[in-house]
Amino acid sequence: MSAPRILATGRCLPARVVTNEDLSRRVDTSDEWVFSRTGIHSRHFCAGETGLELAEGAARQGLERAGLTPAEVGVCLVGTFTPDFASPSMACLLQQRLGLPEDTLCFDLNAACAGFLYGMKTAHALLPDAPRPYALLVGCEVISRVLDMDDRNTCVLFGDGAGAAVLCRDEAGGWHTVFGSRGDPQSIWVQGPGQEPAAVHMDGKNVFRFAVEVVEGSIRQLLAAEGLDSVNDLDLVVCHQANARIIDHVAKKLRAREGLFYKNMDRYGNTSAASIPIALDELSQAGALRPGMRLVTVGFGGGLTWAGALLRW
Ligand code: UT7
Numbered sequence: 521m522s523a524p525r526i527l528a529t530g531r532c533l534p535a536r537v538v539t540n541e542d543l544s545r546r547v548d549t550s551d552e553w554v555f556s557r558t559g560i561h562s563r564h565f566c567a568g569e570t571g572l573e574l575a576e577g578a579a580r581q582g583l584e585r586a587g588l589t590p591a592e593v594g595v596c597l598v599g600t601f602t603p604d605f606a607s608p609s610m611a612c613l614l615q616q617r618l619g620l621p622e623d624t625l626c627f628d629l630n631a632a633c634a635g636f637l638y639g640m641k642t643a644h645a646l647l648p649d650a651p652r653p654y655a656l657l658v659g660c661e662v663i664s665r666v667l668d669m670d671d672r673n674t675c676v677l678f679g680d681g682a683g684a685a686v687l688c689r690d691e692a693g694g695w696h697t698v699f700g701s702r703g704d705p706q707s708i709w710v711q712g713p714g715q716e717p718a719a720v721h722m723d724g725k726n727v728f729r730f731a732v733e734v735v736e737g738s739i740r741q742l743l744a745a746e747g748l749d750s751v752n753d754l755d756l757v758v759c760h761q762a763n764a765r766i767i768d769h770v771a772k773k774l775r776a777r778e779g780l781f782y783k784n785m786d787r788y789g790n791t792s793a794a795s796i797p798i799a800l801d802e803l804s805q806a807g808a809l810r811p812g813m814r815l816v817t818v819g820f821g822g823g824l825t826w827a828g829a830l831l832r833w
Contacts, residue, residue, distance in 0.1 A: 527588075527654075635659055
């Protein structure tokens with residue numbers, strides 16, 4: 521069974537860092553409340569940067585580290601729910617910026633915070649028929665553009681950023697995946713173009729329960745598919761970075777060893793489709809990902825959607 525192989529990663533964050541302390545000057549909140557409920561200390565918010573600039577920065581890093589030129593890319597996908605325009609897609613904008621060949625398959629996909637893993641599945645499926653054997657997959661979000669900065673329930677939770685992965689198909693490799701969606705229009709929803717005011721609405725408690733359920737369930741399914749008894753047989757687990765308490769709950773239920781579940785939401789907040797590739801890039805740049813390592817990654821969010829993959833680095 522073939523598998524997608526991640527050849528290299530990249531990330532790009534807006535320059536402006538906004539701390540919980542900064543937000544507490546606008547809404548009735550505190551660093552103590554936000555950190556203890558979510559594990560978030562600060563996030564990056566765009567101050568003039570476009571989503572395309574973030575996507576381009578992450579993509580160029582990924583391509584350079586993979587030792588590839590834009591002319592070698594056959595598939596370009598962007599996972600996002602906050603594109604710069606309804607049309608053209610972020611992927612087509614990125615095609616023009618990078619100079620990707622005309623026959624590159626370019627489109628965006630929206631599976632909210634599960635978007636990166638839906639993108640990986642899609643890129644892997646498209647590559648056999650693509651004109652060239654490499655896929656560029658970017659998770660890119662400018663969530664600050666749809667946040668109500670006067671709503672303390674949501675403005676403290678999210679951040680902007682982009683992460684990229686360069687993929688090819690490994691015909692000898694194996695991977696396992698799990699995907700799902702629940703057709704739930706209420707738990708998380710974001711107004712579309714022309715619907716004012718733009719804002720994210722979320723039933724936090726409901727989403728929290730959903731997240732713990734599907735992350736634990738997905739990991740158990742992936743372990744069973746690989747024939748593993750324990751999550752501790754994995755080298756690393758990289759979940760969507762929405763809330764440290766979600767990750768801690770799951771880690772406790774699975775009796776995971778200390779440090780198995782990676783966490784970086786303290787510095788980024790929830791960057792939706794960008795959170796998993798940003799985390800993978802941090803880990804890769806820190807030398808924490810070595811060839812052959814077995815890792816599980818799980819995303820979950822609006823839709824409600826979820827997705828998990830067990831793969832080899
Ligand atoms: O990527 C998409 C996936 N999204 C998620 O995974 C989010 C999942 N949910 C969560 O992370 C948590 O539910 C939240 C962090 C959103 C909220 O935590 P909570 O422990 O469920 O708090 P709550 O919503 O029950 O609010 C408790 C109290 C409320 O006050 P009252 O009504 O009890 O007086 C809120 O008004 O905390 C208040 N509150 C705040 N207080 C200070 C809500 N936001 C804030 C805030 N600062 N920023």
